[in-house]
Amino acid sequence: MQIDVHSVTFAYDAEQPVLSDISLAVPSGRAVGLIGPNGSGKSTLLRLIAKSLRPKRGSIHLGGRDVAQMSTREIARCLAMVEQQRAIGFDFTVRDVVAMGRFPYRRRWSKEDKTDRNAIERAMRWAEVESLANRSARALSGGEGQRVFLAMALAQEPQILLLDEPTTFLDLRHQVNFLSIVKERVASGLTVLLSIHDLPLASQIAEDVVLLNDGGVACSGHPEQVLTRENLREIYRVDAAVGRHPGSGMLYVLPALETEDRSPDS
Amino acid sequence: MRWLFTGLVVLTAGSVFAGLALGPVGIPLRSMVSTLLGDAEHALTAVQKVILWQIRLPRVLLGLLVGSGLAVSGVAMQGLFRNPLASPYVLGVASGASTGAALTILIASGIAALLPVGAFVGASLAVAIVYGLACPGTQRSSMLTLILAGVAVGSFFSAITSFLVFLSSKGEKLADVLFWMMGGLGRADWTSLTVLAPVALGCIVAILFFAKDLNALALGEETAQHLGVNPVMLYRWLLFLTTLLAASSVALAGTIGFVGLAIPHIVRLLTGPDHRRLIPAAALAGGCFLVWSDLLARTAFAPAELPVGVITAFFGAPFFLYLLKAKRAKL
Structure with missing residues (x-):
């Protein structure tokens, strides 16, 4: 299912717009990475697409339908989102949390039916959290917790998955593990838009990346075209060596610490 | 889970019979049954009938309704705020009701029927001010604003109540105000029950309707x-329903503490966090707890009557602390 953002403007208060006149499209079945400095509007854009926020101007379409015309339940049936991690209010088990992904499909008092159970079990298998099923969802490590929320999102059987900096607090092993699971889902047709700070990983998970800066799209396209030394210097104000690893062909970004002049503005 | 609900229903029935049978005038269970069956030999005396119908039954029913109401609004408040310290009184219901009650006692002490009306108006006014100040639902940070506004408005109303107490230097009215604030079921009668029952039961059923949404809300x-x-929509409805439920309970029974805070926690240990089980179980447990507390309150120092709030906190708090220590991880 395709995501279309048409010239969207958004501001938290009247003064300074966080996003101004931004447009982008995520084609169905593709993974697109949102990159950019802190405060460039990545999370805001994701929350606008999920209708947690409403644009001041412009419109957002999911599979051709305007989100402004869709109920929260309709959106929840086609779009799932994994946010940056938050505390869980009560002592639910991991399976309870994953089962909440079926919320948009179930009536108030209906019991889990076979479709629900299958979706829950499949999502837990995909996200590799089956062995945690009866653990308390509050007693998990960062990597486990993030996979549990991914399982909940997958149990929603979405066509679109939004991920807000899903790997930020994970160690190397769990970053790779998490993004590999997501990549597998993309291979079977899921549309993914994710914000991510790790540029080499972004280039591996995403076929296209969108570089945001100051509330607008600075540059977008194939990772190799966007992640250039010039762009990094201009947008991130960082001097970095960028290239392809000769053996694997993977993109690398090696930022250099500033040695003399500490002011990033100069 | 089935055994738990069976147990709670049996316990509730047992509490009702205990509440009816025990007191300064004993009313044997056998006589109650005989009267119901039309067996004249062991039937109740006329005095016993009056005590049963006009005093004990309304009082036991009021205890069930108020206990259920406070426990369920406590569950809803804790779920809404995702905060284990939330109680039915966080938005100023208790302090508003106390001010309303104190004012009514000072101005129109002769008209007993006005007291619950005054308390209800005071409670509603306090919550309306809190709600108006914080405007929930318009922005994300509003729930914290709501709690802070509740604390501030609560203190303000408490100050007014203290001032009213200070004004009422005449001993009798002062005692009336203080006794009301400590809570009790002594004013139970059929008139107030016919008003409270539909409101309280309606609110409890309506809150149960949102059980699944409260589960999802636990994730943020x-x-x-x-x-x-x-x-x-969820916040608007639940804040309205819990306020109505708590305010009408408090209006008739005073500010009984502890039930709304601790019963939800105690029941959550038994049912788990799923609100679809937690809400009905808390309703039953809260009702039982208050009926037994009231039974103790009116028999322990008979013929004098302790305020039931003293009992709920005196026995509830240590039990709660024990649970806290024993099962700390689960709360």
Whole structure:
């Protein structure tokens, strides 16, 4: 299912717009990475697409339908989102949390039916959290917790998955593990838009990346075209060596610490 | 889970019979049954009948309703605020009701029927001010604003109540105000029950309707929304229902503490966090707890009557602390 953002403007208060006149499209079945400095509007854009926020101007379409015309339940049936991690209010088990992904499909008092159970079990298998099923969802490590929320999102059987900096607090092993699971889902047709700070990983998970800066799209396209030394210097104000690893062909970004002049503005 | 609900229903029935049978005038269970069956030999005396119908039954029913109401509004408040310290009184219901009650006692002490009306108006006014100040649902940080506004408005109303107490230097009215604030079921009668019962039961059923949404809300407001919950509607409805439930309970029984805070926690240890089980179980447990507390309050120092709030906290708090220590991880 395709995501279309048409010239969207958004501001938290009247003064300074966080996003101004931004447009982008995520084609169905593709993974697109949102990159950019802190405060460039990545999370805001994701929350606008999920209708947690409403644009001041412009419109957002999911599979051709305007989100402004869709109920929260309709959106929840086609779009799932994994946010940056938050505390869980009560002592639910991991399976309870994953089962909440079926919320948009179930009536108030209906019991889990076979479709629900299958979706829950499949999502837990995909996200590799089956062995945690009866653990308390509050007693998990960062990597486990993030996979549990991914399982909940997958149990929603979405066509679109939004991920807000899903790997930020994970160690190397769990970053790779998490993004590999997501990549597998993309291979079977899921549309993914994710914000991510790790540029080499972004280039591996995403076929296209969108570089945001100051509330607008600075540059977008194939990772190799966007992640250039010039762009990094201009947008991130960082001097970095960028290239392809000769053996694997993977993109690398090696930022250099500033040695003399500490002011990033100069 | 089935045994738990069976147990709670049996316990509730047992509490009702105990509440009816025990007191300064004993009313044997056998006589109650005989009267119901039309067996004249062991039937109740006329005095016993009056005590049963005009005093004890309304009082036991009021205890069930108020206990259920406070426990369920406590569950809803803890779920809404995702905070284990939330109680039915966080938005100023208790302090508003106390001010209303104190004012009514000072101005129109002769008209007993006005007391619950005054308390209800005071409670509603306090929550309306809190709600108006914080405007929930318009922005994300509003729940914290709501709690802070509740604390501030609560202190303000408490100050007014203290001032009213200070003004009422005449001993009798002062005692009336203080006794009301400590809570009790002594004013139970059929008239107030016919008003409270539909309101309280209606609110409890309506809150139960939102049980699944409260579960999703445990993951956070935005995550709940991504699962299809409409958080603005949920907050509006639940704040309205819990306030109505708590305010009408407090209006008739005074500010009984502890039930709304601790019963939800105690029951959550038994049922788990799923609100679809937690809400009905808390309703039954809260009712039982208050009926037994009241039984103790009116028999322990008979013929004098302790305020039931003293009993609920005196026995509830240590039990709660024990649970806290024994099962700390679960709360």
